[in-house]
Amino acid sequence: MTTTQLDDGGVGLSALLGDDEETFSRVVDGRTPGPLAVIGSPFGGRETVLARAADRLDARHVRFDADTSAADAVDALAGGPTVVEGCHHLYTRTVGGFRPLSQFLDSLAETETTVVTGWNRFAWSYLDAVRNVGTVIPTHVEINGLSGEEVATFVEANATERPTFRRDETDESPFTVRRHEVTVADRTVSVPLPALDRKAMVARRTEDLDPKTATFERLATVSDGNPGVALAIWKHCVDGDVRPTDIETLDLDADLNREAAFCLRILLSTEWVDRATLADRIGPRTPRLLGQFARAGVVTSEDGTVRLQPAGVPAAVAVTERWGVL
Numbered sequence: 001m002t003t004t005q006l007d008d009g010g011v012g013l014s015a016l017l018g019d020d021e022e023t024f025s026r027v028v029d030g031r032t033p034g035p036l037a038v039i040g041s042p043f044g045g046r047e048t049v050l051a052r053a054a055d056r057l058d059a060r061h062v063r064f065d066a067d068t069s070a071a072d073a074v075d076a077l078a079g080g081p082t083v084v085e086g087c088h089h090l091y092t093r094t095v096g097g098f099r100p101l102s103q104f105l106d107s108l109a110e111t112e113t114t115v116v117t118g119w120n121r122f123a124w125s126y127l128d129a130v131r132n133v134g135t136v137i138p139t140h141v142e143i144n145g146l147s148g149e150e151v152a153t154f155v156e157a158n159a160t161e162r163p164t165f166r167r168d169e170t171d172e173s174p175f176t177v178r179r180h181e182v183t184v185a186d187r188t189v190s191v192p193l194p195a196l197d198r199k200a201m202v203a204r205r206t207e208d209l210d211p212k213t214a215t216f217e218r219l220a221t222v223s224d225g226n227p228g229v230a231l232a233i234w235k236h237c238v239d240g241d242v243r244p245t246d247i248e249t250l251d252l253d254a255d256l257n258r259e260a261a262f263c264l265r266i267l268l269s270t271e272w273v274d275r276a277t278l279a280d281r282i283g284p285r286t287p288r289l290l291g292q293f294a295r296a297g298v299v300t301s302e303d304g305t306v307r308l309q310p311a312g313v314p315a316a317v318a319v320t321e322r323w324g325v326l
Contacts (some may be wrong), residue, residue: 009225013052015150018042018043020141024049027114027139028056034114037133040143041121042271042311043228047144050083053116057081064089070100073106075306081114088123093281105136123269125326145225148217154227155219155234162241165211211243218244222314226241232310247313250297263289263324266315267299272307298321 013021026032035256038053054061059081064073066089073090076082090101108115117137119127127133134140146154209217223230237246263282266273279286290306293299298312308316 002011003313009156010257011045011048011146011150013049015146015303016049016143017141017145021140024141028053028116029116032139035049035111035139036114036116037107037124037137038143038145039119039124039140041089041224041226041229042143042268042308042313043232044121044226045228046118046143047066047085048118049141050116050118054083057083057116058172059083059084059114059116060266061063065187066270067093068100070103070289073100073104077104077107077115078196083116083118085116085118088120088127091123091127092277095267100255101127101131105133109136112134126269131326143305144226146220146222146230147225148213149272151220151223151225151227151230152212152216155216158231159238160236161235162237163240165215166241166243167211168243168245169212189280213238214244215242215247216245222249223326224314224317226310226313228310229313231291233314236311246304248313249318251317252296252298253292253317255294258323258325259283259285260289260292261320261325264298265325266292267293267306267308268313268316268320270308272305275301275304275306278306 013024017024023032024036024038024290027034034267036053038046038049040049048201050061053059060076061083062076062085064076064084064086068089070084076084086106087101090104091098110118121142124133129279196308219230223233233247233249236250237248239311259282266278266281275286275290278290282289290301292298293312294301296312296315298309298316299309
């Protein structure tokens with residue numbers, strides 16, 4: 001998701017920052033001393049906010065990646081107002097992996113000019129818990145999720161699909177039966193268990209709305225209002241006629257273990273990572289996990305780099321939250 005796409009979709013600072021827009025303006029206008037942290041989910045508009053900060057500050061716009069050294073990170077702070085993107089690439093979850101980040105934060109604490117820093121939301125949560133990054137950058141703003149109406153405006157500005165919106169049928173029971181395998185006395189049997197039917201529940205919740213409004217409200221819900229994620233899910237789900245229950249997140253195996261959840265959390269926190277680096281952290285099951293994630297559409301792996309895909313964010317988040325991985 002690029003800055004241009006967000007701008008073309010009419011997504012302004014007010015929609016992205018909400019009440020935090022005033023905090024953002026105070027820093028970039030010089031009324032509050034920096035530094036400022038801009039925190040957002042992957043594909044959610046963080047780059048747009050940083051670009052606006054660079055324009056208003058007439059600042060240098062620096063991008064960090066996994067190859068940025070501690071010295072390069074510190075040098076980036078010299079020479080006037082600076083906007084730094086990709087600060088979440090300054091650490092790895094390994095022994096000694098925090099050195100570039102620590103040196104950058106030490107230098108940032110002594111910098112007198114305005115510095116606006118960009119952070120992945122999942123990385124920030126982890127770093128605030130284990131390294132107290134919020135004490136070094138106490139002033140921060142967080143990217144909001146968009147409303148259903150804002151998602152509709154953005155998607156229609158950026159998607160080529162022009163479907164016919166249809167109502168869902170609401171006469172289905174909200175309950176269904178799913179079979180689960182259980183092992184008793186070394187014998188595996190399939191037993192029927194009652195379960196909620198998600199599509200039937202969605203149909204019942206949206207039956208009082210017109211089908212277009214209901215569809216985009218559903219899209220805003222499953223994407224958590226993330227514009228890049230919403231657009232990707234839209235393209236994945238929509239073909240011809242569309243109903244609210246057609247809008248679904250990607251499906252990841254519910255039986256994924258904690259190791260898989262940790263792998264997904266790394267991908268959520270970095271957004272892209274060198275495949276060899278990921279294998280060093282995860283171990284020999286890395287190829288099998290990445291194959292499973294790729295088949296589900298959650299990641300792509302090309303030229304030695306694994307990239308999180310926008311449509312895969314909700315499924316990845318659900319797995320990591322289910323396992324409580326920080």
